[in-house]
Amino acid sequence: MKEETKTEHTTADNGPVISIKGLAKSFGSNTVLQDINMDLHKEENLVILGKSGTGKSVTIKCIVGLLAQDKGQIKVFNEEVSTLSEDQLKELRIRIGFLFQSGALYDSMTVRENLEFPLRRVLKLRDKSDIDKRVEEILEGVGLPDAIDKMPSELSGGMRKRIGLARTMILKPEIMLYDEPTTGLDPITSKEISELIQSMKTNYHVSSIIITHDIACAKITADRILVMDSGTIVAEGSFDELEHSKDKLVNSFFK
Amino acid sequence: MAQEIYIPSYKRVLEEAGNQVLFMFRFFRNIFRFDFEWNELVRQCYMIGYRSFPLVAITGFIVGFVMTLQAEPTMKEFGAESYIPRMVAVSLIREICPVIIALICAGKVASGIGAELGSMKVTEQVEAMEVSGANPIQYLVVTRILACMFMIPLLNIAAEGLGLLGSYAGINIGEHVSPVLFFNKAFTSITFGDLLPSFIKTVFFGFAIGFVGCYKGYNSDRGTESVGIAANSAVVNASLWIIVMDAIAVQLTNALGY
Numbered sequence: 270m271k272e273e274t275k276t277e278h279t280t281a282d283n284g285p286v287i288s289i290k291g292l293a294k295s296f297g298s299n300t301v302l303q304d305i306n307m308d309l310h311k312e313e314n315l316v317i318l319g320k321s322g323t324g325k326s327v328t329i330k331c332i333v334g335l336l337a338q339d340k341g342q343i344k345v346f347n348e349e350v351s352t353l354s355e356d357q358l359k360e361l362r363i364r365i366g367f368l369f370q371s372g373a374l375y376d377s378m379t380v381r382e383n384l385e386f387p388l389r390r391v392l393k394l395r396d397k398s399d400i401d402k403r404v405e406e407i408l409e410g411v412g413l414p415d416a417i418d419k420m421p422s423e424l425s426g427g428m429r430k431r432i433g434l435a436r437t438m439i440l441k442p443e444i445m446l447y448d449e450p451t452t453g454l455d456p457i458t459s460k461e462i463s464e465l466i467q468s469m470k471t472n473y474h475v476s477s478i479i480i481t482h483d484i485a486c487a488k489i490t491a492d493r494i495l496v497m498d499s500g501t502i503v504a505e506g507s508f509d510e511l512e513h514s515k516d517k518l519v520n521s522f523f524k
Numbered sequence: 525m526a527q528e529i530y531i532p533s534y535k536r537v538l539e540e541a542g543n544q545v546l547f548m549f550r551f552f553r554n555i556f557r558f559d560f561e562w563n564e565l566v567r568q569c570y571m572i573g574y575r576s577f578p579l580v581a582i583t584g585f586i587v588g589f590v591m592t593l594q595a596e597p598t599m600k601e602f603g604a605e606s607y608i609p610r611m612v613a614v615s616l617i618r619e620i621c622p623v624i625i626a627l628i629c630a631g632k633v634a635s636g637i638g639a640e641l642g643s644m645k646v647t648e649q650v651e652a653m654e655v656s657g658a659n660p661i662q663y664l665v666v667t668r669i670l671a672c673m674f675m676i677p678l679l680n681i682a683a684e685g686l687g688l689l690g691s692y693a694g695i696n697i698g699e700h701v702s703p704v705l706f707f708n709k710a711f712t713s714i715t716f717g718d719l720l721p722s723f724i725k726t727v728f729f730g731f732a733i734g735f736v737g738c739y740k741g742y743n744s745d746r747g748t749e750s751v752g753i754a755a756n757s758a759v760v761n762a763s764l765w766i767i768v769m770d771a772i773a774v775q776l777t778n779a780l781g782y
Contacts, residue, residue, distance in 0.1 A: 335655060387656045
């Protein structure tokens with residue numbers, strides 16, 4: 270039933286799927302975001318580059334309503350996030366996937382139970398064979414079919430991120446938000462995760478915001494890059510454009 | 525450099541009280557939702573009830589045993605040894621078992637819940653649940669609080685029974701007393717007015733343990749240190765709630781004539 274209603278949603282075909290204008294956020298006297306303006310277009314991979322503590326994660330947490338903005342406007346599928354009721358926000362969140370830096374797997378559950386969790390509770394699926402089929406399919410998709418009965422503690426960092434991605438993608442979101450997907454991984458696993466992110470766009474046609482400070486990940490995944498510093502966007506362009514930028518800060522990422 | 529905002533302590537107290545009321549409101553609103561987590565409730569009942577049973581059983585038995593041994597010399601002095609079963613039964617059921625078992629569960633269960641939810645918060649599992657569209661309050665909080673409200677009264681009843689058994693063992697150290705005589709004397713002194721307030725009291729103690737554990741864990745800050753703080757403050761606050769609730773319950777039962 271949920272699946273059917275999901276297809277009824279109208280995506281903003283002509284405009285951006287996410288539109289942010291004048292976003293500001295402070296924690297006490299600490300101003301994290303000052304005046305963020307950005308758009309995410311359909312089936313686009315938008316990479317946000319920036320040093321730690323520049324407000325990248327806060328931005329995407331504001332998009333899904335985990336944090337409330339102080340000022341500005343965040344529109345997702347043409348709906349202003351801050352004005353949504355609890356139920357409307359829940360409906361919107363089903364259409365947005367969020368991959369946390371740590372993977373955020375439920376550590377008291379096996380991989381199978383982690384993947385079944387959103388199917389049973391969000392899509393309200395009850396048919397065991399349908400659930401099993403979806404779980405097996407998505408595990409094949411992230412290349413970890415053998416991990417199905419393992420506990421999160423038995424998985425490596427890269428495997429956790431893949432399972433975290435699988436748990437998010439099992440709901441077939443239209444937008445994916447990746448919070449530092451390659452942090453803490455070795456270069457080979459980082460490349461694999463970056464290629465997996467790229468394949469999500471190709472195979473599932475998702476629009477993505479990828480928060481990172483890993484330039485190799487940005488090179489593989491980015492259609493467009495925004496560079497953030499001190500709570501504002503300081504540069505925008507393609508990978509090639511920014512690679513040859515004369516700006517000192519932008520240049521420092523590509524060295 | 526960011527400046528620390530000074531918040532007067534009374535404001536912090538009021539803010540904390542307000543947050544607890546809001547959290548309680550979220551709990552009550554989620555109890556009556558259609559998609560209730562029955563399986564998780566059963567699992568929590570097992571974790572909270574069954575896993576606490578050995579500790580509660582040993583405590584109950586020893587409390588009854590020690591009370592009897594402590595009371596015996598004094599009662600003997602007044603020639604009132606025959607009143608020991610009655611005295612122990614009434615004290616255990618009305619006051620000692622509910623409070624001691626609740627305090628022990630505050631230490632074991634509230635700290636466990638506080639640490640578990642605190643670490644889930646630190647590792648972003650609660651946020652992951654929230655952004656997936658699932659309801660973390662219903663899955664994590666409602667089930668744990670209700671499990672405490674169901675299991676703490678049952679654990680208390682078990683502890684009271686074992687306390688009487690401990691008392692019987694204690695009285696038999698000095699001289700032989702038949703079990704029929706002992707339990708007959710113990711049970712004839714217990715009335716409905718002893719059992720009901722004790723039972724109701726433990727339901728509220730269970731609520732306090734579950735609620736405080738969940739509130740502290742769910743609202744813990746970032747960082748591993750906050751997990752320890754959440755567990756610790758869950759025990760301290762739950763214990764305080766239990767003592768205050770007990771004081772109110774005594775006044776109420778006295779006023780109602782129980």
